[in-house]
Amino acid sequence: MTHPVRWFVWIAIASVATMLTRNPLYQVILFGIGLLLIDSLRAMQFPEQSGDGIRESGLPFSPLRFALFAVPAGALFNGLTSPFGDTIIARLPTSIPYLGGPITAEAVAYGAINGLILATLFAVFAVLNLAVPVRDLIGYLPRAFYPVAVVSAIAVTFVPSIKRQFVQVREAQAVRGHQMRGLHDWFPLFMPVLVGGLERAMQMAETMTARGFAARDRDEAARAAPITQLMSVLGMALVLAGGVLRLIPGWTIGSPFLLFGGMGLMGSAIWYAGRSVRFTRYHRPQWTRFDTVTVVAAGAALVPLLLWPISRDYNPYPLLSWPQFDVRIGATLLGLMVPVFLLPTRKDDTTRTFSTQRSSDINDQV
């Protein structure tokens, strides 16, 4: 078992790193690390994740395939739309709206980097999708969002049973002579599931009430609400003011203070709202030294990127050049690779539970 927070920190640092640099060399390193982790996570087949029978497919599509699409697409788009840059490869007649004009190597390179950044972001988040079980993703929502976490938990729990219900309804309608001929014929399948769901929601609310849900101190929550709202409104006003100030020449200096101050206040509002929500968490994964190592190594990867920004801000304009490579940055970025080596080994007993679970799932459907 790995601690989910390990992954949250890893994702945060990796995506910040991805968005900090436009240097394609660093991007390629980050993308490579992402692919490597995805690969080893897939090989792991965490029982606690794939066995929950909720998440069906690991990922909607592969990050590598996404990169193969995004990089050329970015290059093509920017190459066509951006007229800047000194190395002109070709010229489109200016009579074509938007696209007409010179096509430059710089614009193509800039676009390709855009695509690469998107692909890297995609790969980094794919790690999150694979590494953390759904239950933990919900469980680690901030305290203030406890109702929303419960809503999500109910929804996730409800999903397998909706699918079963859907099969039942399809059979029940089939024996009434229902056939799928067009869009209209989806209705008899949809409606009983919807109404069944609404009825179920009533029962669910009753059981939750009977088990003391909402037993938390409502007065306290109600007292907290106006303060939260005020903090939130004030914070947002500051953010907006910061944004407006940014538009006025000469006043720009003040804008970041307002922006960050406002954002801080908005964050505090969430923290303050969470204070009045009383609950404890049953499921507590163990934090191990492996988790510490992962987090420290990932954090270290960010330091040189912030300290020595020269090679970080690579820019192909006005004349295309080979990006600089700072070994210090390159080497520390490899620290993000640490989790590959610290993944737990597959245990036999857990895989067994997993397989029995699956077969009983099938039985249920029979």
Next chain:
Amino acid sequence: MIRFESVAFRYPGAARPALRDVTLTLPEASFTVVYGPSGAGKSTLLRSLNGLVPHFSGGTVSGRIEVAGLDPVRVGPERMCWQVGFVFQDPEAQFVMDRVEDEIAFALENAALPVPEMRERVAEVLDLLGLMELRRRSLASLSGGEKQRVAIAAALALRPGILVLDEPTSQLDPESAEDVLQALTRLNAGAGLTIVLAEHRLERVLSFAHRLIHIPAGGTEVLCGSPRDVLAQTPLVPPVTALGKALGWSPLPVTVAEGQPFARRAAAKLEGARVPVDEHTGGEASGYLQVEALEAGYGTRPVLRGVSLNLVPGEVVVLMGRNGSGKSTLLKALVGLVRPQEGHILLQGHDTRGVPVAELCRQIAYLPQDPNALLFADTVAEELAITLRNHGISTQHAPLAPEELLARLGLSDKADAYPRDLSVGERQRVALAAIMVTRPDVVLLDEPTRGLDYEAKGKLLALIRSWRAQRLAVLLVTHDVELAAAAADRVVMMEDGRIVAEGSAHSILGEDSAHAPRDDSTGAQSFAPQTVQLFPRRGWLTVDEALAHLAVPVNLAAEPPA
């Protein structure tokens, strides 16, 4: 301790109160069974124990309720959850989390208990309900009985002294139901929990009930007392009590064990002649619907392995067997929802292979386990019209006028009602109307008695008999032996995808058969009809049959047993 003093309750907007003048006292550590027809107020009574009524439902309460020293009307369910655990009918609809452990911990998390205490309590209830091994399983992968035990464990996590259950077994098969009831007796006898249980199948629970509450239709004249006293005053009772009443046994027996001494005496007075069992020959060679060496299943794994069966007009065949023996699959195969891998299904001599489900279902009506899956229209009449439309039949040319069909099913006054607002029994009859409006020749029913009260069951039985009189072929899958005994011409037992026994109801449900439904855990024939258990080797299956043979003067049998 639970005390009601002249309690009345009215739902918001209702013309009449749901409960009136209820006065009762239930001592600590007692086991109470609540019964009565659906919609009479059982649920209302149970929900007033933890304040769900009126805090969740709305409505007006008068009188005085005291549960564990608290007034649930005043303090509400949020306080009462520490005193009263509540378990509902449908285990699936109770789950918030997707894993056994997390589900049990939900109430504790919500109550913000410290983690060590939470761990301790979760372990405690897991142990109490024998769920230790399942603690990390996903709820979707559990059987119905296991799910309901998890729901009980979740209700007990806050350590209440009272456990209230609203028909917890009505959606379960008999094995799962037994599983849950066993757990309840352990909780009551072992852990000293006060249990209040609403249940339709009285014969299951009377042996360990200390108290019985009967709520008749209308919610007035609620009776509370020892099972014997209450059953003596109510009309619908288990067969052994019905026999006892008819034959004047005293003290009135409420369980088979109590009835057996009386039965032995009564039988001894008869000549030892065993009534000859009329051996039913089974279906004739050419049935209306014929199954030949059928193999079918899902994917590559066959569920049915060589099943042969004949359905004949005017005959009621009851199909029995354990869970997972392939009964439902056989029914689905008959209407084409599951396609045969080997063997044939012949409808009037024609192979149904390749015939679309829609076409088959004009002649074969199939009622799935959950009639709710069928119903989605705004009115009952519309449900019938939809089926006709599906088949491309106009309402005028319907083989059976919808009004007439509704009248036959006792739904004439419900034609404009919203089907989902009706009672379980009525919904089931609406579903029947929706599948029978094409005037089929065969009716297949998959566990139609789930969740039905005695009255609705009686109506269903009358319907089945009327279909037989109209020369329909009926195939009925049920776990309900009393219904099987009352309805069956022929009984077919299935096990592991095969037919292991077939014969008249008397030969199969009577005692001598090797394949009679049995409770594996005890080896006893606890699933046999009560009449058979009381009068073994007689060939009587129902109370009526027994009484016909035992038509002895009442006073002869009235002596108490030694």
Next chain:
Amino acid sequence: MHLDSAWSCGSIRRPPVARLRTRRWLSWLTTALASLIGLGAFFYPFFLSELPPATGLAHAAESPLLLGALGALSLLALILETQGGAASETKQVALLGVLVGLNAVLGFLETALPGPGGFSPIFFLIILGGYVYGGRFGFLLGGLTMFVTALITGGIGPWLPFRMLAGGWIGLTAPAVGRVVAWLRVRETRWEIIALAIFGSVWSLLFGALMNLWFWPFIGTAASQPGLGYWESGLSVGQGFANFVAFYIATSLVWDLARLGGTAGMLLLFGLPTLRALRRFACRFTFTVAPEESSV
């Protein structure tokens, strides 16, 4: 002790009127400001070229990272605000959970079955849910549908806050149709559904356009390409916008038209009966009851 209490469908415990008015006003303000900031995060890239030059912190504030954080914060502020009114009662929590689950399965169908283009069945319930049960409920329904769909399909990414915001706004704005319907007095008629279908059509395109915007800072309008000395020669807001529109038409319009057709079609075909079903349950889900002294 003898207590008679009366509960009735829809009697809600209300704080004193003045306090209530303040609360409602605050709530409106929160929703409006948070939405404004969210929109700002979406559209900020277009304004970059108009900005006076900046360095240091101010420059950092324009990075995609900060815009993403701002989008996420405004989403959280909106959720915090809406859950106070639309998920504070157990019945609402359960109803939301069930509808979100149902919608997530519909969304799953979308990813599992290769449907026509951007067709997605999830907008149907978000619109009707918001329309019947109110804007806050609609916001949570839309936002959480996106969240839970991402959870079960492995679709968590930097786009998620923006998807949740846009999905939530669909539900949040749905009650506006109710105003129009009430004004035209066409409730429970065909026109009510047509109004909803038009609303759904507009949002189908808008949603697609907004979803293109989240990665706009990366793909970049030419205006945002640094090092050009773009204060002199950069593209104006108008040009950037035109660029975006061209991009949108080229890459997404066909896709989004399929979504439009699907959503409008579903609303026209199934809208009325679904509305009836949702309304039928609306009274059962009417919320908090409070004791008042009365006799039976």
